[in-house]
Amino acid sequence: MSVQSMLKVERLTKTYPSAGGALTVLREVSFDLEPGASLAIVGPSGSGKTTLLGLCAGLDRPTSGQVALAGETIGDMDEDERARVRNDHVGFVFQNFQLIPTLTALENVLVPLELRGEAGREAEAQALLTRVGLGARSDHYPIQLSGGEQQRVALARAFINTPKILFCDEPTGNLDGDTAHAMTDLIFEVNRERGATLVLVTHDLELARKCQRILRLRSGAVISDERT
Amino acid sequence: MRFILKMAWRDSRASRRRLALFSLSIVLGVAALVAIGSFSANLQHAIEGQAKGLLGADLAVQSRSALTPEAKAFLESLGGERANEVSFSSMVVFTGSGGQTRLISLRAMEGGYPFYGEFLTDPKDAAGRLARGEAVAVIEETLMSQYQVKPGDSIKLGSSQFTVVGALKTIPGESAAVALLSPRVFIPMSRLAETGLLGPGSLVRYKTYFKFPPERDVEALVRDLRGRFRELRLGFDTVEERKRELGQGIRNVYAFLSLVGFVALFLGAIGVASAIHVYVRQKIGTVAVLRCLGASAWRSFAVYLVQGLGLGLFGALLGAAVGVAVQLALPSLVKGVLPFDVDFFVSWAAVARGVGAGLVICVLFTLLPLLPIRRVSPLVAIRSSFAEAADRPDPLRWVVYAAIVVAVAAFAWWQTPRWQIGVGFVVALGVSFGVLAGMARAVAWMARRFFPRRAPYVWRQGVANLHRPNNRTVLLLLALGLGTFLIVTLALTRATLLAQIQGTSDGNRPNLLFFDIQDDQIGPLRELLAKEGAPIQAQAPIVTMRISRLKGRTVEQVLKDETSKIPSWTLRREYRSTYRGTVAATEKVVEGTFVGSLTPGTEVTPISIERELAKDMQLALGDTVEFDVQGVPMQTRVASIREVEWRRLEPNFFIVFPEGVLESAPKFFVAATRVATPADSARVQQAVVGAIPNVSAIDLTLILQTLDGIFSKVQFVVQFMALFTVATGVIVLAGAILSGRYQRLRETVLLRTLGATRRQLLQIQMVEYAILGVLASVVGCGLALAASEAMARFVFETKGGFAPAILAGAVISVVSVTLVTGLLSNRGVATHPPLEVLRQET
């Protein structure tokens, strides 16, 4: 089945109840992303980037509007169905790495497969770790790895289930300049190899310019949607 | 499923030691249940195995008076083997050891009793010499050591001398405990008459033992005998009867102790829940990532449920192993109380029950902190600060609470198949935990509210630590307070009881009682006691009688009446009544008027009856009772009802007649006097027994010792069980401190960065734990005071004692235990390299 659109967002609005009335953090955001494309979401702090990403990945429910991920409308799904969709189609790279501290690098990479009940794919995971340059560190626990190394493990984990779409929230936000550069390159390389759609939240305009499209947010609204 | 198990296994890797530690909280609770369960299975087995040895015969027929010739002839016609025993209280004189005297239970034996089991003596041939009818005696082992009697020494019983040939080790059908108050002395029946002790009025028990061929239906025989000799009021004892009684007794004790053990399990489970609570909090990030990666809510929950199950299983199995080890120690704890030998074996059913109970309770409790895992939002993974919107109430929580209540009730009901006990236990447990928790909360709040603001820094910081976010002060107070509460309640209750009995020895109250005084002996005794400097303070004539009619109906009719709720002992017993002109100091009239003397010509004698007995017999003022006073019928009516303070060592009576009716009936006396010292008591007793050998004496101190002996045994066993709760409290404390160790580590590192010295850090900890200990003991002792006061008032009907020594001891030990546990569990925190802590940040 071919999908014309990998991620389709329609009039997405998110409001939080707060002491001073409802707080609208996303306002009627719409965009459409074809398979294999890459999108950067930029904007000042508090503009709603993380919120948007979370809604796209089905981590939260919008107040109104629709999200279709790989052709599946996730708005009507319950939490567990959305979890299944994530497991099938989505990869994540977080700002603060989010490795599971009690698992080794290799085991962290394997988690999405284990969740599907697939066993015996250690070789693949090992290959991915080698691909991100950590072939020799697969038995190490997260605290035994540096921040950059942890993020590379996270990248390997994001790709193990051959996701159709990869979500990154400030993947280099916690890394220093050089490490950040190397990480960015790695993300784009691996993404190209695997042919996944990429959605990237960042403050870093240089990084954003590597994407095919840049979506600018301010106070929850899209102020521009341009192709680079 | 595979994922769940694998993930659970991997995720627990780093914290398996910690989880194992949490599981220790339930180990002792399960151990207690397994130990008593398995041991009581041993006991039941022993009862089955040694059934015949429990009685030593197939049938024992007991009578309070010598058998009538017809009854005797009939019993002889029954066939089988027969043996006779006559027993009554008397005084023994140890001629060898300076003529000391002691109240004993004299047993004259004839025939081949016991037919089953063994009459064990030391040396072994003593039983044989007794059987041959020599002028010999076998005496209780405790008498041998207490009065330094050796085989070959002689003792005096009444007017004859006997040679002690050995010490009694065991005799079937009786435990050594029966001999606490009056140790046993066995002599041959053929030598009884020459002692001259069998006077009228002595409370004698005649027993005939039978051994029948196996095919004889003893139960049917008993039914026949009961109908045939109804008016003789015989007692029958069969092997089945013994088994039933013993079995019921053991089941009751077992149920009680299991419930005590369950308290430890319950506390431990709360401890586990609280430790898991901390554990889960640290896992929220992991859960959120799992959810992002596509794990369903149920699966991520299951990962931790499996860990909780594993923990419960580990704790329960370890508990079972410890329980079996404890079971090995139990027989020596109850030695001398059991009338039979117990073989050790592990009852797997009991082990399974203990493990099952432990697992169920533990898992139910761990569900409480695990349930929120279902609601962890995957958003947490992308938002560093976790601000979950105000939690909606989780209906499943209430399901778990309900399940806990049901499980506890089911456990109690299972132990004691009466639903009232199940409900009562749940309520009692709920109320005591609720009150404890409430008090703990109040006390913790007060500590903060009223702690002086100007106190030195380490003090303020120590108190502040008790209120830090995520503190578990209430749990710790609960854990320590519960143990304190149980142990202190026991100690206070014992103190109350002893103080109450001791109280009767104050002032000028009588403390030495003489009984079995014949009509013609009271005069000489009075003179003798006056001469010895211990004049009689109270004396009372006793006339024995039985009830023949109650409110116009014969006793037999009332006994046959199925609807009658009157206990049969009140109708069958022999009443030892007195007559006097006034109300005694130990009683007061609560209804009607006490009639002191009979106006001439009265047909129906006005009597006074004791309140409880009146209640049992459903007698009210004016009701008529016909007594059979040794063959003479006597019409009476209830003229007054008295409340009697039985605990006083003074002659007290159920039924008091007025003067002028019973004077001419055959009677004997009791008399009471006061002696100043134990030496005086011994001297007076020796003088009396020397002059009037059939008079028996009992000293208040003897009763005190006996009661204290019994009570300390009971207290020991209950305390042994309560100790499981105390130890569980300490483990919960250690577990709680250890699971909060990481948080503490970070605080300490922070304080050190700010320049705190190691000494200050240590002081802060000491202050924190000392205050915790003080608060816990205050809570525990406070509740214990309330509980023992309630016990004293409602169970023992006296005033509760205030025992500062016990309370101070409790406070000191709880504080030291808390300090030691706290400091040990936090060992190394103050010296931990800060960098490592910072790196561990997840």
Ligand SMILES: Nc1ncnc2c1ncn2[C@@H]1O[C@H](COP(=O)(O)OP(=O)(O)OP(=O)(O)O)[C@@H](O)[C@H]1O
């Ligand atoms: N649970 C919540 N309740 C109320 N307001 C919220 C909640 N979560 C986020 N917000 C608000 O929504 C707005 C957008 O937040 P969001 O995290 O999406 O911003 P961002 O663009 O990712 O910022 P940054 O660049 O700092 O990560 C913020 O003003 C934030 O305070």
Ligand SMILES: [Mg+2]
């Ligand atoms: Mg953000």
